[in-house]
Amino acid sequence: MSIRVRIERRLEVSPQTQILAILLSLFLSFVVIAVIFSFLGVEPLNAYRRIFLGGFGSIYGLSESITKAIPLLLAGAGLALSFKARVYNIGAEGQILMGAVVGGGIGLFLPNLPRSLLLPLMFLGGFLGGAVWGLIPAFLKTRFRVDEVLTSLMLVYIASDLVRYLVYGPWRGPEQRGFPYSSPFSLSAQLPHLGTTRIHYPTLILAILLAVTVYIMLFYTKFGYEIRVVGENPSAGRYAGMSVERVVLFVLVLSGGLAGLAGVGEVAGIHARLGPPEGISPGYGFTAIIVAWLARLNPLLTMISAFFMGGLLVGGDAIQTALNLPSATIFVFNGVILFFIIAAEYLTNYRIKVEAVR
């Protein structure tokens, strides 16, 4: 008598299987992270309780989770679109920063425009900043067949150093006494908040509207149809007279632009000035990759996954101080979750059977 494990390909994947796969991958991530907590001398259940309470257990926690979900949603919805076309834009982090630079720059240098003009202008500029940062890998991919994974990632570091150069150099505010920050934005360059929270609601509304728009575009318009066809089978797309290049260009520019909007939201809604890149975006662009996959590349579901990951970030911050954990803990979290989600992607396409044989 022995136990045998067999792998069979599934012909069809039901929605139930997909949901089960997500829940299972999250559960397994938590199991692995629990082991890590134990090594760090922290009681895992206690840590999870604190994370949950930190992110979702109070009005303040919830409001912070929503605040962090805003950039994750903007960037994540765009990435879902890009990944759906099998274009692997992993440089949303850099696109967020470029959005912050262009949008923030407009806010810095046109401080006296009326708010109703300045804020839209900043968002527009931020979109363009992020879009250009997506356009570069798109151009290199369509023209020279350079892998977008490499170029979009490398551009993160260029954007990051550009921000650093600006805030340490030409854009440093004279009143900052040597600290790497720009001057504060004028009031008309700052986003309003919901009550006493940090939720900059115009960006939140924009993010929700855009996630819905991206969803509708992807599944109900002819251009979304082209994106899905090209993503599933580029040769069929070419055969039908679709321009694969145009799809690549479009999804990289749009996902870059949406990430750029997130950058504007951060500087105009949270910091009210430009600062070092780690301050503007503590890895939102990378966490957004998880947001997209966790939503199984469905832009509507990114609303849920962004909120969930936002809560995890807030809860992670809470335990870092409360339990005296290293600040990298949350990145370990991210990595483990992404690992299991990608593994679940495999599991939903195959069936694993464990059986006893004689």
Place this chain on the structure above:
Amino acid sequence: MSEVPAAVLMKGITKRFAGVVANSAVDLEVKKGEIHALLGENGAGKTTLMNILYGIYRPDEGEIYINGEKAHIHSPKDAIKLGIGMVHQQFRLVQTHTVVENVILGTGNGVTFNEEEVRQKIVELAQRYSLAINPDARIWQLSAGEQQRVEILKALYRGAKILILDEPTSMLTPLEIKELLQTLRRMTEEGNTIIFITHKLDEVTAVSHRVTILRQGKVTAVLETAKTHKTELANLMVGREVLFRLEKQPLERGAAVLRVEGLEALNDKGLVAVQDVTFSVYRGEILGIAGVAGNGQRELLEVIAGLRPANKGKIFIQDREATYASIRERIGMGLSYVPGERMTALVPNMSIAENMILKSYRKSPICKGLFIDRQVMLDLAKRLIQEYEVVTPGPDKPVKLLSGGNIQRALMARELSQEVDVLVVAYPTSGLDVGAIETIWKILLSQRSLGKATLLVSDDLEEILTLSDRVAVMHNGEIMGIVEAKEENIEKIGLMMAGALKIDREQWV
């Protein structure tokens, strides 16, 4: 003396997939040392049955006996232990590895192996069964026939006594087919048993001792090949009379709809694959292009479809020059292309309905403004599924779930539902069973009577002669001549295919 137990005995095998019954209480008995043909249409359940025998699938019901003993086959490993080997339709070889490396892949438990010993054994096996192969060649350097020999060697090396071959001739040239059939006979002389999956009647009568016929997942007959004939086999396979002779109305030559002048094009390796090709296809006619596959037919069609640039020459559709037109413009001009590799024109993971609009999604009524009207799309798909008799549980099911014949029906349905003037079709029935071939042929002839111009590329001469009005023969990238599609021209066509005859252009019809 007790009777020798059957090499393979499968009893009451039933297998269901997502609501579809692939095998229903199938019995199969294969005697030791025989070549047993498993005959059936595409989707009849032949491959499923053999995948069960080889341990890739588990049956939902039924029992398997190997050499009289009940067998529990849970994986190919179990099957191999029982002396069963399988050569799949799509070869499973590592392209960049050598023959030797591929043969030993997955055998043994150690980390190292004695390559010299293995090579010796492979050479011995190859000689014994006259499977000519260079053991040090890399797979990508080998032809389809040679790759198949590697697959057979792989099975023999693992000690297979019962060899399953899934549609072994579909990728081979006529000469290679002949060699394969000889090898199979040789193998049975050595006491091996062969199960041969096919839908080609010629091969059944040429090589098998007995034949089991499957239709829609059930066994319709088990016959001794010597005591049957092709007509009976065809009837048992499709369950109705097959009309191999189709009525074709005589042609009155209309206007030239597709014209090609002095066309030259390169293949993927940058070598000239099409040179100085000139012909016209007229309204209401089918121009067949005969030739051995790989003589520039594919490149020619891709240039016409706009997937490959022309080096020299001109293309006209309805008297408008299309040489530099984009694919989309050509579709707009009324050109439809059904490629030989069907999956390059379909999206396997998307639904049948979404595949049905691949050409028409830009236009009304499918497209309203920016949006795709899903209701119109579903209605269209339902209509086409019915009209072209595509067997599927529903229009929302992914195309990858369809069988080969249904995939081709769905593809033809989409292409012919467009406003088409010129139909360019490559290998429309390759890999299809008799029933599907007949439907596809009828569809093509009905397009002809509707006045459409069809360019048909095929390596099946019977298909070309049945359907075409004229036959152009392609050899080495050139048109060797164009003759009328008549039985008395067969010899000329054969000579041109072999490159032994070139007809002066003045004498082309």
